Amino acid sequence: MSSDTASPALSDSTETAEPTVSFDVNGRAVAVTARADEALVVTLRERLGLTGTHVGCDTGQCGACTVHLNGRSVKACTLLTHQVDGAHITTIEGVASGETLHPVQQAFQDTHALQCGFCTPGMVMQTLDLLDQTPHPSEAEIRDALKGNYCRCTGYQNIVRAIQLAASGSQPRPPASKIDSAIGASPPRREDRRFLMGRGRYTADITLPGQAHAVFVRSTEAHAILERVDTRQAAAQTGVIAVLTGDDIDADEIAGLTCSWQILSRDGSPMKAVRRALLARDRVRFVGEAVAVIIADTRQAAQAASKLVEIVYCKQAVLTDPCSAVGGPVLHAEAPDNRCYSWAFGDEATIDTIIAGAAHVTEVFLVNNRVIPNALEPRAANASYDPGSDKHLLYTTSQNPHMARKTIAETLGLDSETNLHVISPDVGGGFGSKIFIYPEECVCLWAAKRLGVPVKWVATRTESFLTDAHGRDHHTKARLALDDAGHFLALKVENIANLGAYLSSFATFVPSFLYATMLAGPYLTKAVYCGVDAVFTNTAPVDAYRGAGRPEATYLIETIIDEAARQTGMDPVELRRRNLIPAEDFPYMTPVGLQYDVGDYGRHLDAALLKADYDGFERRRTDARKRDRLRGFGVSCYVEACGIAPSYLAGALGTNVGLWEAATLRFSRDGHLQVLTGSHSHGQGHETSFAQLAAETLGLDIHHISIIHGDTERSPMGVGTFGSRSLVVGGSAVVRAAEKVIEKGRHIAAHLLHGPVADIDFAGGIFTQAETGKTLSIQAIIQAAYGAQNLPEGLSPGLEETVLYDPVNFTFPSGTHVCEVEIDPATGALELIQFVAIDDFGRQVHPAIVEGQVHGGVAQGLGQALLEAALYDPETGALTSASFQSYAFPKATQLINIDTGATETLCPHTPTGAKGAGEAGAIAAPPAIMNAIADALGTRLEMPATQERIWAACQTAPRAPS
Amino acid sequence: MTSHFHRPATLDGAVRLLQERAPSLAIAGGQSVLPDLHRTGPAATHLIAIDQIGALHGIEADDTHLHLGGAETHHLIGHSDLVRATLPALAELALMIGDPQIRHRGTIAGALVAKPQDTDYVAALLALDGHIRTTRRSLNIADLTNVPAKACLLPDELIISISVRRPEAALYQKHAHPAAGYAALGLFCARSPDQTHCLALIAQGRSPCRVDLPAGQPLAEAGPDLVTHAGLTPFEAALLAHFIGHADTAL
């Protein structure tokens, strides 16, 4: 029993609101005051500054807050601080010995078991507990022990591997004297240490002097006229600084947010570019829309006051089904039929003629289910204003701080974007959802200036579910025409895309150009037509989610091909093979406007089938049948366009924003290189891979290079991270800037060696005069450049170069993913037998990072296919899956290890030959598994293929032919 | 707004505080109280921590029954040598709850009060004639599951211990909700020394139910009654049939 009965906090007379609690944290005795209802995680983070313990949910599920209480793992969000009086607490900050990582931490680094790092402290703490109780766990035991620790980035695969490694007791990798950082090596990620030690710095970790806190009051109605918003009672509460509403925003003449991609409807009319007010005025259009904001001294005071804002709604009819949008209750007066646009690509009449004359036509109706990105770190903002310099500062969880600066400055009507300084510090995953500009960060900035206090907002998980931009939600009818030899003649697609209640930043672009231009896939399909009605509904806005448009296109293509194979009695693999674009046809111009530059699609198809032993599948299927199990094998081939985007193309497609990326390479006088990039890293490991690029190009030791990103004042130019563009656009900018450095270096070297510039070669960090063989190291050149005493005439001192790199084309990674499943028809239980992913990402700079991207992408794809569904109640418009308790976030026990592999064709236009790799998994995985399920059942299911749906199909479906 | 925390050293002290301070709430492991607090805000002014009160701890067995202190955690129940020796199915059940961190803190009494219809324990208690000793009386498990537990227990009433019959053999099977991890369906089957069987079923959102079978009757006979009592969907009925089939071979 408790050894602390003597402590005053234990006596029955504890009466004060904030009494003292004494305990021991990481071996250090602390005494803190804490509110009676304060969770330990709040005390650790806010009172003790131990921000390595994270908060990812409000239901005690995600495990990001895991710490040890007297040696056992517990969730610090479900523990009262007062309950730990007298106890020993260990947090992630107490795990390493000094600067030496604990073997478990080291194992995480050695196996690349972390990406954004947000889940990592909790994972490490839970692993320590597991290995303490079960020193040699099986894989199943490991996965079971991680049930309460969610990770959105890694698919858990390398985490399992890390734990196996740590359990094996094998010595961690000895610190190499020189790390192999060559392109194609996988040096340890340089960002890992801080994440593993709890030293990451995420937006929620940042507290400014005089910090005030914002809590938003959100609509509980999906569609209503706001009759009255009464803030008086809330405003009168102690600690409340202000309660602000849409009227206040209006008074400051802030117009609201809109979408930056202009789409023209088929009749030539511009899309209905409705604006989204920062705080709702007059009308609310989805549950969760912000109506008012409370700014208070503490988050608790703001929260309490938020309950006192009285909103009188006049309810309106609710529209959640995009297929009933036209003619349904009207959301925006500007769009009386609820259509933002009705857009088309291709020649419908020609396609109809081809279809009418085709030997075979396959038709499908598909729903690409709405999913919620759920980066583990909730969105957050901390805004302040300095009247002395008329400068706003925003810390935010943005994937693209430079775009945020531009858009927010325009929205708030600042004199110039340079009046706004945006910092995206460590960001815990994004997957698209943190690209966009949301009302909250704008409101925080606006309120900070208005009230003269720094304003911080951190979303709860419930807010993330309700207000982060959702993904997918396409409702599609498609027809594929084939000739009698199985060649694809034409594909006709009619798509209804749900945009939600308002236009998120990129929303209009996703179901149009990002979708239709991918509809040829990796195939020789001769003609494609795509019509899209993009509609408003009373649901959260929908925008790009990992893959954006391309997963929807791939799901459609790979489904309709399998259906065509089934209907024509062809082998689905053979049907694909017959239509794949042959390697010798590149560059290949698709009928949908893209020029694929390079690829060899047959090679990854072969490799995947070989790895998965496709030839042995029928035998396995027969064996399974003897055990009353249904086996299925599914294939999915994809090509995608990423590395977004050539600016001229982006311009032609409806935006006025250039989509280059910037890099500045700046040497210090002591020879250290700072690489400033506009690409933001929130799990992708740029601090390592970008350094590899600079190291290799300049022949430097990676230790002498640091990567600076996420800060608009330090790297003055940038676009950001989306569309798998970082390495291939941002990284290319680094290489090009390095080449400029070399060029200047050659001039200096030539001058110092008294010869012509043309005679100077550069390799491995050494400038060599060809004729004499005399050399100068890059360090000597740096000395000379900054010494500036002996430079060629007219050459300015210093060694710093900036490049804005604009790609000439997209990059076109491709691949084949295959999946094998086994189903128990009695219960509908599905077992993932194997998942093989063979991808062609061109040259891989850091293969371990690339593999991690595939793991995570496939995990999200499997999540969409099997588990995840954002569901709205059609009557009330309530999001019924608005928490981890109702929305099935994939857990370690629900996924398997996937088998990855690579084929390689080099991208001809990126300096390294690399292609984008971030989204492939999420693009390719859903059709692979859905095809496997369809193969097992002999009938096709909608996503997510839940156990109940599978079971129901088993009751009625014809069994797959034997 | 919650403003007071108390950690009474004794059960009497706890009951006294619950009586004298209003509104008050007992908190044991906090695994239900804290999430509620995060999502809906404080429900009481006085939080009374009972997790360390000695009288609420302890695991004991006699010839016929197993007794569990109300503040015993899922973890300790799952790993208790005594429970594993006398009623291994209950240990397994405890280890199927939530995740390791929740099991380290969450208590059996807390689960019964917070989730009287959905907690896995209810299946075991129902099949094994569970009795709940409180600071005021002895309750039958049905008392707790038939009306909301909060309504059943008086504001100052605490669960001291839970007792269950020791069966000859038992098995718990669970179909976890893919998101929440709770039992979407859970079946506890127990065979008594006289070879009769009890099958108790929990199904999310519905009242738990139990069917008894005389010695010699196949378990499958219980299926239709359980399906009807619990109002199972055809899918759930199929899962149940699967569970019963498995129990038939395992028991």
Ligand SMILES: Cc1cc2nc3c(=O)[nH]c(=O)nc-3n(C[C@H](O)[C@H](O)[C@H](O)COP(=O)(O)OP(=O)(O)OC[C@H]3O[C@@H](n4cnc5c(N)ncnc54)[C@H](O)[C@@H]3O)c2cc1C
């Ligand atoms: C993510 C998650 C997953 C979960 N999964 C499962 C699962 O799979 N199966 C399952 O069965 N449960 C599950 N639970 C519920 C969990 O078992 C309970 O939250 C936990 O057991 C509650 O116990 P506690 O001691 O933490 O109670 P607390 O949260 O401290 O209290 C809960 C309630 O019980 C009351 N109470 C506590 N002790 C007593 C007592 N001795 N006498 C009277 N009243 C008391 C409190 O006043 C309060 O009303 C899950 C919970 C979470 C957060």
Ligand code: FES
């Ligand atoms: S479980 Fe504690 S923050 Fe999610």
Ligand code: FES
């Ligand atoms: S690394 Fe696990 S959530 Fe990002």
